Amino acid sequence: MEHLTGIIYNIQRMSTEDGPGLRSTIFLKGCPLRCLWCSNPESQSFLPQLLVFENLCSGCGRCAAVCPHMAVTAKNGRYNRDVNLCRDCGACASVCPAGARVMSGAEMRVEEAMRVVRKDELFYRNSGGGVTFGGGEPVCGGEFFFALLEACRNEGYHVCVDTCGCCPAEQFSRVPALADLILFDCKHMDPEAHRRLTGRGNRLILDNLREALNSGVPLRVRMPLVPGANDSEENIIALAALLRDFGRDEVDVLPYHAFGSGKYGALRRELPPFQSYGPGKLEETLAGFARHGLKAVLPSEAFGA
Numbered sequence: 563m564e565h566l567t568g569i570i571y572n573i574q575r576m577s578t579e580d581g582p583g584l585r586s587t588i589f590l591k592g593c594p595l596r597c598l599w600c601s602n603p604e605s606q607s608f609l610p611q612l613l614v615f616e617n618l619c620s621g622c623g624r625c626a627a628v629c630p631h632m633a634v635t636a637k638n639g640r641y642n643r644d645v646n647l648c649r650d651c652g653a654c655a656s657v658c659p660a661g662a663r664v665m666s667g668a669e670m671r672v673e674e675a676m677r678v679v680r681k682d683e684l685f686y687r688n689s690g691g692g693v694t695f696g697g698g699e700p701v702c703g704g705e706f707f708f709a710l711l712e713a714c715r716n717e718g719y720h721v722c723v724d725t726c727g728c729c730p731a732e733q734f735s736r737v738p739a740l741a742d743l744i745l746f747d748c749k750h751m752d753p754e755a756h757r758r759l760t761g762r763g764n765r766l767i768l769d770n771l772r773e774a775l776n777s778g779v780p781l782r783v784r785m786p787l788v789p790g791a792n793d794s795e796e797n798i799i800a801l802a803a804l805l806r807d808f809g810r811d812e813v814d815v816l817p818y819h820a821f822g823s824g825k826y827g828a829l830r831r832e833l834p835p836f837q838s839y840g841p842g843k844l845e846e847t848l849a850g851f852a853r854h855g856l857k858a859v860l861p862s863e864a865f866g867a
């Protein structure tokens with residue numbers, strides 16, 4: 563299994579909001595959803611991608627000299643790329659001295675990723691932490707994901723899987739037995755709204771959620787809280803009803819922020835059509851959860867970080 567490879571776009575060390583204690587979060591590239599508010603748009607494609615941060619460009623022209631596809635464009639002394647010609651080969655990123663061109667995603671073997679996470683095993687043990695798998699949708703990493711998960715378990719690490727639940731049921735059903743904790747994103751309860759906001763309906767996701775809840779594996783339901791998208795009273799009531807069926811009265815909420823905006827520009831994509839919560843607005847929305855018997859837990863409170 564160690565020969566298996568997958569595309570990883572980040573291994574974030576010392577993370578504190580992706581599970582208990584200090585953790586390394588392995589981000590696998592690729593997701594079947596296209597949430598309009600996604601703060602990591604580079605995580606959506608299953609393939610490595612070039613990001614161009616034009617504001618960092620010093621105008622040296624090295625990218626244009628090496629591009630084999632004539633995809634580099636120049637304007638006002640700064641260099642970008644023609645997305646229709648670019649093949650995301652990464653040649654320009656490897657010569658850019660300014661950090662303006664960055665490849666997101668690299669093929670890694672299981673053992674290569676394990677070498678990175680092993681560096682912090684002392685921190686995991688001393689803090690009650692471990693390794694979290696995120697994405698994209700990590701379960702869609704298939705056998706590579708499962709091999710990496712098993713390798714972490716074999717080293718005795720606490721393993722957490724942060725999932726949107728949008729993966730084939732036969733794959734997802736393997737997760738509860740292998741994970742110590744699942745963080746399960748629930749984006750919208752209404753199938754049509756879910757399709758409009760994420761590109762897909764929610765039937766498979768809710769089936770996988772119910773299976774995980776029935777399995778007895780430690781699980782936290784998470785909700786990206788996006789102003790005007792999924793924070794309506796109606797949606798909160800529907801989520802509260804689902805969770806009540808499983809004896810739950812708590813949900814982790816992740817309020818929308820615009821931190822990912824620069825990456826939309828770097829991918830030459832339009833910005834998400836949302837604004838962060840203004841003063842008082844978040845508190846008002848959280849009070850709506852309380853009115854329906856749900857305690858809304860903010861990221862900073864979820865793991866006592």
Ligand code: SF4
Pocket residue numbers: 612628629630631632633634643647648649650651652653654655
């Ligand atoms: S990633 Fe490759 S094809 Fe795209 S602009 Fe850079 S060198 Fe050209």
Ligand code: SF4
Pocket residue numbers: 618619620621622623624625626640641657658659660661662663
């Ligand atoms: S190599 Fe980097 S700094 Fe030089 S022109 Fe290209 S993007 Fe700008």
